[in-house]
Amino acid sequence: MERLQKYLSECGVASRRKCEEIILNKKVKVNGKIIDELGHKVSDSDYITVNDIEVKKKEKEYYILYKPEKVICSVKDEKNRTTVIDYINTNEKIFPIGRLDYDTSGLLLLTNDGELANMLTHPSHKVEKKYLAKIDGIINLKDIYMLENGIVLDGIKTKKAKAKIQKIDKKNKKSFVELTITEGRNHQVKNMFGALGYKVLKLKRTNYDFLTLKNLSIGQSRKLTIKEIKKLYNNAKEKSF
Numbered sequence: 758m759e760r761l762q763k764y765l766s767e768c769g770v771a772s773r774r775k776c777e778e779i780i781l782n783k784k785v786k787v788n789g790k791i792i793d794e795l796g797h798k799v800s801d802s803d804y805i806t807v808n809d810i811e812v813k814k815k816e817k818e819y820y821i822l823y824k825p826e827k828v829i830c831s832v833k834d835e836k837n838r839t840t841v842i843d844y845i846n847t848n849e850k851i852f853p854i855g856r857l858d859y860d861t862s863g864l865l866l867l868t869n870d871g872e873l874a875n876m877l878t879h880p881s882h883k884v885e886k887k888y889l890a891k892i893d894g895i896i897n898l899k900d901i902y903m904l905e906n907g908i909v910l911d912g913i914k915t916k917k918a919k920a921k922i923q924k925i926d927k928k929n930k931k932s933f934v935e936l937t938i939t940e941g942r943n944h945q946v947k948n949m950f951g952a953l954g955y956k957v958l959k960l961k962r963t964n965y966d967f968l969t970l971k972n973l974s975i976g977q978s979r980k981l982t983i984k985e986i987k988k989l990y991n992n993a994k995e996k997s998f
């Protein structure tokens with residue numbers, strides 16, 4: 758049994774807040790009877806309608822995509838450019854969990870499971886995301902220390918991170934740095950390097966929690982296994998506080 762507003766939002770009716778409004782506006786019937794209280798509990802065996810149209814739980818879908826560069830990370834684009842959704846073969850209304858920039862490639866999760874998406878993107882959740890950045894310049898150890906211990910962006914220090922030099926190209930004055938962060942602030946990786954005076958020339962997300970891009974080529978996707986979905990849920994619960 759679960760609360761009516763949660764059930765409706767899981768059916769894809771609207772956000773949980775909006776569903777509360779819909780309930781209070783007497784638009785929802787459970788087994789033919791208008792229910793306008795938020796605490797009402799329902800289950801899959803109930804016949805539930807919104808504006809007299811039946812709503813049912815959708816099958817949950819979970820995908821991992823190796824996002825190419827130059828692809829928009831949203832459900833729709835007003836200029837009709839290719840979005841990450843175009844890479845997934847489904848009729849379900851899926852959306853990306855978090856964002857990768859237009860010019861960032863790498864590991865992206867997509868789902869129609871709002872609950873998991875909320876858990877994974879909530880600031881209290883400390884899921885590790887690993888990026889490989891190609892930067893302009895030769896990075897020094899002081900800056901690696903700075904990346905790991907926090908850099909003030911928009912007045913707020915970034916949380917502890919892990920940074921590792923993967924390769925230095927002395928001839929062309931470029932560095933390749935692996936940066937593992939637990940937050941998901943806007944353009945965080947680019948801004949962290951930017952604050953230290955480095956321009957990010959290429960950025961790829963290689964890991965999301967325990968997930969990697971293994972066996973995926975650019976533009977390819979696959980469904981997550983039940984085991985992977987359970988592990989994401991369990992880790993999300995464990996790591997939140």
Ligand code: URA
Binds near residue numbers: 856857943944946947
């Ligand atoms: N940080 C960035 O700067 N860009 C991304 O796409 C992801 C993390």
